Amino acid sequence: xxxxxxxxxxxxxxxxxxxxxxxxxxxxxxxxxxxxxxxxxxxxxxxxxxxxxxxxxxxxxxxxxxxxxxxxxxxxxxxxxxxxxxxxxxxxxxxxxxxxxxxxxxxxxxxxxxxxxxxxxxxxxxxxxxxxxxxxxxxxxxxxxxxxxxxxxxxxxxxxxxxxxxxxxxxxxxxxxxxxxxxxxxxxxxxxxxxxxxxxxxxxxxxxxxxxxxxxxxxxxxxxxxxxxxxxxxxxxxxxxxxxxxxxxxxxxxxxxxxxxxxxxxxxxxxxxxxxxxxxxxxxxxxxxxxxxxxxxxxxxxxxxxxxxxxxxxxxxxxxxxxxxxxxxxxxxxxxxxxxxxxxxxxxxxxxxxxxxxxxxxxxxxxxxxxxxxxxxxxxxxxxxxxxxxxxxxxxxxxxxxxxxxxxxxxxxxxxxxxxxxxxxxxxxxxxxxxxxxxxxxxxxxxxxxxxxxxxxxxxxxxxxxxxxxxxxxxxxxxxxxxxxxxx
Amino acid sequence: xxxxxxxxxxxxxxxxxxxxxxxxxxxxxxxxxxxxxxxxxxxxxxxxxxxxxxxxxxxxxxxxxxxxxxxxxxxxxxxxxxxxxxxxxxxxxxxxxxxxxxxxxxxxxxxxxxxxxxxxxxxxxxxxxxxxxxxxxxxxxxxxxxxxxxxxxxxxxxxxxxxxxxxxxxxxxxxxxxxxxxxxxxxxxxxxxxxxxxxxxxxxxxxxxxxxxxxxxxxxxxxxxxxxxxxxxxxxxxxxxxxxxxxxxxxxxxxxxxxxxxxxxxxxxxxxxxxxxxxxxxxxxxxxxxxxxxxxxxxxxxxxxxxxxxxxxxxxxxxxxxxxxxxxxxxxxxxxxxxxxxxxxxxxxxxxxxxxxxxxxxxxxxxxxxxxxxxxxxxxxxxxxxxxxxxxxxxxxxxxxxxxxxxxxxxxxxxxxxxxxxxxxxxxxxxxxxxxxxxxxxxxxxxxxxxxxxxxxxxxxxxxxxxxxxxxxxxxxxxxxxxx
Numbered sequence: 026x027x028x029x030x031x032x033x034x035x036x037x038x039x040x041x042x043x044x045x046x047x048x049x050x051x052x053x054x055x056x057x058x059x060x061x062x063x064x065x066x067x068x069x070x071x072x073x074x075x076x077x078x079x080x081x082x083x084x085x086x087x088x089x090x091x092x093x094x095x096x097x098x099x100x101x102x103x104x105x106x107x108x109x110x111x112x113x114x115x116x117x118x119x120x121x122x123x124x125x126x127x128x129x130x131x132x133x134x135x136x137x138x139x140x141x142x143x144x145x146x147x148x149x150x151x152x153x154x155x156x157x158x159x160x161x162x163x164x165x166x167x168x169x170x171x172x173x174x175x176x177x178x179x180x181x182x183x184x185x186x187x188x189x190x191x192x193x194x195x196x197x198x199x200x201x202x203x204x205x206x207x208x209x210x211x212x213x214x215x216x217x218x219x220x221x222x223x224x225x226x227x228x229x230x231x232x233x234x235x236x237x238x239x240x241x242x243x244x245x246x247x248x249x250x251x252x253x254x255x256x257x258x259x260x261x262x263x264x265x266x267x268x269x270x271x272x273x274x275x276x277x278x279x280x281x282x283x284x285x286x287x288x289x290x291x292x293x294x295x296x297x298x299x300x301x302x303x304x305x306x307x308x309x310x311x312x313x314x315x316x317x318x319x320x321x322x323x324x325x326x327x328x329x330x331x332x333x334x335x336x337x338x339x340x341x342x343x344x345x346x347x348x349x350x351x352x353x354x355x356x357x358x359x360x361x362x363x364x365x366x367x368x369x370x371x372x373x374x375x376x377x378x379x380x381x382x383x384x385x386x387x388x389x390x391x392x393x394x395x396x397x398x399x400x401x402x403x404x405x406x407x408x409x410x411x412x413x414x415x416x417x418x419x420x421x422x423x424x425x426x427x428x429x430x431x432x433x434x435x436x437x438x439x440x441x442x443x444x445x446x447x448x449x450x451x452x453x454x455x456x457x458x459x460x461x462x463x464x465x466x467x468x469x470x471x472x473x474x475x476x477x478x479x480x481x482x483x484x485x486x487x488x489x490x491x492x493x494x495x496x497x498x499x500x501x502x503x504x505x506x507x508x509x510x511x512x513x
Numbered sequence: 514x515x516x517x518x519x520x521x522x523x524x525x526x527x528x529x530x531x532x533x534x535x536x537x538x539x540x541x542x543x544x545x546x547x548x549x550x551x552x553x554x555x556x557x558x559x560x561x562x563x564x565x566x567x568x569x570x571x572x573x574x575x576x577x578x579x580x581x582x583x584x585x586x587x588x589x590x591x592x593x594x595x596x597x598x599x600x601x602x603x604x605x606x607x608x609x610x611x612x613x614x615x616x617x618x619x620x621x622x623x624x625x626x627x628x629x630x631x632x633x634x635x636x637x638x639x640x641x642x643x644x645x646x647x648x649x650x651x652x653x654x655x656x657x658x659x660x661x662x663x664x665x666x667x668x669x670x671x672x673x674x675x676x677x678x679x680x681x682x683x684x685x686x687x688x689x690x691x692x693x694x695x696x697x698x699x700x701x702x703x704x705x706x707x708x709x710x711x712x713x714x715x716x717x718x719x720x721x722x723x724x725x726x727x728x729x730x731x732x733x734x735x736x737x738x739x740x741x742x743x744x745x746x747x748x749x750x751x752x753x754x755x756x757x758x759x760x761x762x763x764x765x766x767x768x769x770x771x772x773x774x775x776x777x778x779x780x781x782x783x784x785x786x787x788x789x790x791x792x793x794x795x796x797x798x799x800x801x802x803x804x805x806x807x808x809x810x811x812x813x814x815x816x817x818x819x820x821x822x823x824x825x826x827x828x829x830x831x832x833x834x835x836x837x838x839x840x841x842x843x844x845x846x847x848x849x850x851x852x853x854x855x856x857x858x859x860x861x862x863x864x865x866x867x868x869x870x871x872x873x874x875x876x877x878x879x880x881x882x883x884x885x886x887x888x889x890x891x892x893x894x895x896x897x898x899x900x901x902x903x904x905x906x907x908x909x910x911x912x913x914x915x916x917x918x919x920x921x922x923x924x925x926x927x928x929x930x931x932x933x934x935x936x937x938x939x940x941x942x943x944x945x946x947x948x949x950x951x952x953x954x955x956x957x958x959x960x961x962x963x964x965x966x967x968x969x970x971x972x973x974x975x976x977x978x979x980x981x982x983x984x985x986x987x988x989x990x991x992x993x994x995x996x997x
Contacts, residue, residue, distance in 0.1 A: 180976040235972050242983055288964070295961045298983035324598055356983060366683050367636075371546050378544070386673070387666035393592055393600060396662070400598070403711045410711060418704040425696045429680060429689040436684045450546075457544060467592055475594050 029078055032088040034103055034152055037071035037117060039093065040064055041145040049138035058127060061137030065121040065144065072117040072148065079105045103152045107477035108263065111334055111470075113151050116255045118455075119341045120144045123247050126345055126452035128352035134245045136173065143169045143251060150257060159264055160199055163227070163257070164192050170240065170252055179243035187226055187236035194223035199265065206269075217266075217274050224266055225278070227258035228315060229308050231285045241304040246351055249300075250344040255337055256311050259318070267318060268484045279319030283412050286312035290419035294426060299357040302427055303340075303347055309420055310336045310383060313413065317398045320405045321485070326478035328397025331471055335382065335391040335463070342379035342456035345449070346372055350431065353443045359427060362434020368443040373432040375453040380424035382460045384417055390463035393471060518584075521575045525586050525606055525657075527568035528614060532653050535561035536646040543643045551633065554642050558625045561646075565653065566618035573611045583607045583730035585659055588721070603659030603721065609731040609881065610657045613792055616885055617652040620784050620892050621645070627896055628776035637681060641774065644681075648674040652785055656792070660721050661710040664796075668706055668757070668789070672699035675786050678777040679770045691769035698766045702756025702790075709749035716742055722796070732877040734799040735862075743803035750797055751811065758790025758844050760818045764825075765946035767841055771833040778833055779895030783840050784888040791847045791884055798877060801855045808856035815849030818842070824939040832898045836891065843887045850880040 044064030051057040085104050089095045094103060105113060120140065127135050143166070150162040167188040174181045198220030205212040222233075229237040241249050266274065289309035296302035314336065317329025349372055350357060350365065357363065366373045378389070385395025395417055403410030445453075463470050538557055542549045576584060584606040592600040625645065632638050651670030658664035676699060680692030716738060729735060736743070754760070759767040767787065771778050780786075794801065794811065801807050819842045826838025854876030861869030909915055941947060972980040 179982075180978070180980060182977065183972050183975045183980065186975055235968055235975075238968070239972050239976075239980060242981055291957070291961045292965060295958055295965065301983060324594070327594065327598075358983075362686050362689060364683060370640075371544075374544055381673070387669050392666075396600065397598065399707060400711050400714060403708075403715060411708065414704045414707055417707075418700040421700050421703075422693075422697050425676065426693055429693050433680055433683040433689040433692075434686040445546075454545070471592050471594065475597075 028074070029081075029083045029087055030091055031074075032092045032094075032101070033071045033075035033078060034105060034113070034148070035088075035093055035101075037068045037075065037113075038103070038145050038148050040068045040071065041141045041148065044068075045138050045141035045145065048141060054132035055129075057137045058124070058132050061141065062121070062124045064141055065117070065124045068144065068148070069114065069117040069121040072114040075105060076110050076114045079110045102155050102158055103149055104154075105152055106154070107473065107480045108330070109151050110477075111473060112255070112260075112337070113148055115334060115337045116147055116151055117144070119254060119337060120147075120251060122341070122345060122452040122455060123251055123348075126349065126449040127247060128349065128446065128449070130352045131245070131247065131348070134177075135247045136176070136245075139169045139173060140248065140251060143248075147251075147255060147257065151255070151260060154264060156199055156203075156265060159261070160195055163195060163261060166257070167192060170244065170248070173244050173248050177243065177245065180239075183239040184236050187233060190233075191223050191226040194219045194226070195261075198223050202269070212269065212271075214271065214273070217270060220265060221270075221274055221278060224258060224262045225281060227261055228256075228282070228311055229253075229258070229285070230278075230281050230312065230315075231288050234285065234289070234308055237308060238301055238304045241300045246300065246344070246348045250341065250348070253304075253307060253311075254341050254344060256314060256333060259311060259314050259333060262315060263318060263481065267481060268488050271489075272321075275319040275321060279316050279409075282312040282315035282319065283409055285309070286316060286416045287412055287419070290416045290423065293423035294419055296423075297358060297360045299347055299350075299359060299427065299431065302359060302423065303344060306343075306383065306420060306423060307336075307340055309416060310340060313398065313416060316409070316413065317401065320401055320409075321482070322401050322405065323475070323478055323482060324397055325401035325405065326481060327471065327475045328394050328401055330474040330477050331394035331467075332391065332398055334470065334474070335385075335394050338456055338459050338463070339379050339382035339389070339391055342375065342453055342460065343383060345452055345456070346376045346379060349445065349449045349453075350376075354437075357431060359430050361430070363431050364433060364435035364437045365443075366432040368437055368439055369432075369445060371445045371450065371453075373428070375457065376432070377424075377428055378457055378460065379453075380428065381421070382464070384421040384424060386421075388461065388464045390460045390467075390470075392464055393467045394474075397471075517575060517579050518581075521572055521579075521581070521584055521606070522586055524568040524572045524575070525584065525604060528565050528572065529604060529653060529657065531561045531565035531568070532646065532650040536643075536650045539639070539643045539646045543639060549639060551629065551638055554639060555629045558629070558642065558645075559622075562618055562622040562625055562649070565649075566615065566622060569611060569614045569618060572606050573615065576606065576611070588659075600662055601660050601721065602663050604657040604663070605659035605722065606657065607731045609792075609795055612881065612885055613656040614653055616888055617649065617656055617785060620780050620888060621649045621652070623892065623896075624776045624780040627779075628774075631776055632774065637683070641678070641681060641777070644674040644678050645777075648678070648780075648786075652789075655789060658722075661706075661713050664793070665703075665706055665710050668753075669703055671786060671789060672696070672703060672757075675699070675770070675777075678773045681773050681777065688772040691766075691772045694769055695766045698756050698763050701763075702753045705749045705756065706753035709746050709753060712746050712749065716746070731796075732798070732874050736799040736803055738800060738803055740804045743800050744807055747797070747801050747804055747807040750793060750801075751807065751814070754790030754793045754848075755814065756790070757793070758787055758848070759841055760790065760814050760845065760848060761821060761943070762945050762949065764818060764821060764841060765942060765949065767837050768825075768829075768834045768942070771837055775833075775895065775899065778837070779892050783836060783891040783895045787840055787844055788847070788884050788888055791844055791851065791880070794848060794851045795877065795880060795884075798851060798855050798858075801851075802858040802862070802873070805856065805859050808852050808859055811852030811855065812849050813852075815845045815847070815852055817845070819845030819849065821845075821943045821945075824935070825942045828936060828939045832902060833895070836894055836898060839894075840887070840891050843883070843891075847880050847883050847887070850876055850883060854880060 041064060048057050048060050085101060092101050094101050146162055146166045153159045153162060171181060174184060201216045202212055202220055205216050226233045237253060286309045289305045289312060293302050293305035293309060296305060314329050314333045317325045382389035382391050385391040399410055399413050402413045535557055586604040588601045588603045590599050591602050632641055647670050651667045651674060654667030655664055655671060658667060676692050676696035679695050680688045682688045756763050822838045822841035822845055826835055829835045829838060854873045857869050857876060858873035861873055969981060
């Protein structure tokens, strides 16, 4: 059988869906771990093949013969496009590495079954473009975190309050938008408000961001990471708002996101506990991605999409490092020095590498995306450019402050070995390879994100007839012969 | 047919690749947790520094023989979005960059040789040399950068490695606190440079120095930007340089940086890192001279730093602090020299005076020579300092009494009534750190802590009880040691 005929994406989702109930029946945590890792690993391999098939240009119709969705519904509503093609394997990889690096102390707490179920929802979400199905997936995706909190006997009210509001506004908002969309007069300005509010809640924009920090307080860190690091809220914004939103809506989201990015970066620098620090760091980055998206230029979109991928990889790795530290030392306060370097030098190196990659340090995956974002922000509005630079600077200070507090300042005395384990090492090495590889050879990644940006802008042009503010050609262009001569 | 130009470009590539390979080798071994012996590390350093130094000296010799004043490596377009954006990497060899690169190799090589003995059997031996390799790479990239983006990459590497070296002694809190302070100042400096890079990109469509600074080779370049554009980019660059070179109001980080081991103090803060800001100002001097107010600001900034550093240095009680402030006072003078050179050049252009233009070029060479000579002298002093103290003790033991000390000149000159306040001013290092803490750091922290407390009240209200388990006294999960 021709491998191109296999619907790899559906297979990846199916495997996690099958894996979840199988693993849930296992009582032995180590057995659950082995199976959980196997299912997420196979699922990642399938998403990787789906990505490969997309890039070699396999037409979606080829996979219809073996497609379960086509068989059941007569159409395939889950498919990769330029935007989602690298995001889906990245999300699957994050799940696989999180499962793989689960330490023995975390095996009882980390629910592999719910993790697999959530992965299925997430993979489906990131490969879906149809609004109502997407909304349905987002609604369903709010359930596993709730069950996680209930199972751990932690307070659920903050989460429930925000997510209930999110679900209500999302469903009502899209229903209103759709009803006006059918009429000839177009969507009035107020009709967009519920949808915008829903997206802002899901993205954790200030002042409706407290659910995210509260979620990190109470959930197991692995599950917490997997729920928020892929930046699903940003995906919602790209699919539902960006193609149809009027300029003022996008500008408002951009401004609120910018304020959130600065606020979260500032708050990250004064945090007294490592998880909350991570939550704010993530919020700041998620908001930066939104800022770039809402500027609506080719460059800003490219930078923002590249930053999105970089955030999944670098903050995913950063979170996994933090998780490995927590497995050894428990919750880590940032009010005193811990001096963990001598016990876990490798974790210290990964902490620094992934943290700096997230803030766009040269030679890492985030460098070019941050540079593109700053460049386009300055072009759109110098004040936004300054705010983006200030955010990056504050995030950098927060990361190094946390590094010094966790790894230096005193000598930690321990009676057992606290060195990094093989599985954790493999996980962080994989992410480090992506961070450094993408940092030194950024062109393929940026080209792919540029194509995705073009696709998004084209869709917006078609649906709204909007001018997407293309840059003046001459200003940034390099004579083609100069580029070609340098490439040769 | 291989021409001299090809040979020089090949040698130029060696200058950059040698420290790059060293950083990759030591960095990867650290990342993969491979045990590298001290001997292997030492040999790798010797090989990288020697090949980089020989290649850079050969480039200089080749350029002198051929009369070439400006040699550029081919531009490598690292990122190209056709019709929209490009990020280029380019290295330039001229009368400014080559001496600075040679200086970097000479001093790094000296310190490398010293440090392999000084840190022998030290637990952080490999860590030190990973940071050392990153520092050397950063210095070389910054020195030879032909575009502002390339310079920014090197600049950041220098900043990170310096901050981590300040906190090298992990077991104490003070080095970590000082490392964070240094890093914070460097981030401000980096942010200013990044904004300058982006602004420059927008003014010229690319970050190439050749495009911004006009034709010709250093120090004869002439920029065609307007005075307003020069003021905007120039101000950002001055902030960046002030942060890196510890000029007023950022001077407080320099004595804090002395927490690091002696070799790093010597090379990073006494010799190379602290001069990087002055180097940047020399590099962009054709731009600075387009704005007279900027030149005046530079002179004032340099002189203020020199006076402050002299006063602060006069009341220090340990030799590393005295040397660091002595370094700073010289850096201040170098910056003032650059300011004077730019001012003369700016006025010379305005009144079309050839004599003023010649004088300006002379001042630029004075500043460069001052920089190179001072860096070498200060490295020697830093390395000699510990043994010098030992020698003094031996001498005093031999003669049976303390050596005579002379009071400093300002003490003799200052009026009796103003002496205590002047002394306090010097002891508090011009109150600069206090002012930064009082008016920037503390209000910043207060505002964000207040916001944080509001958030806690809100989540407590929603939860109906205390919502932050992370703020409970007892660790809710325990550590692995409790499990074992």
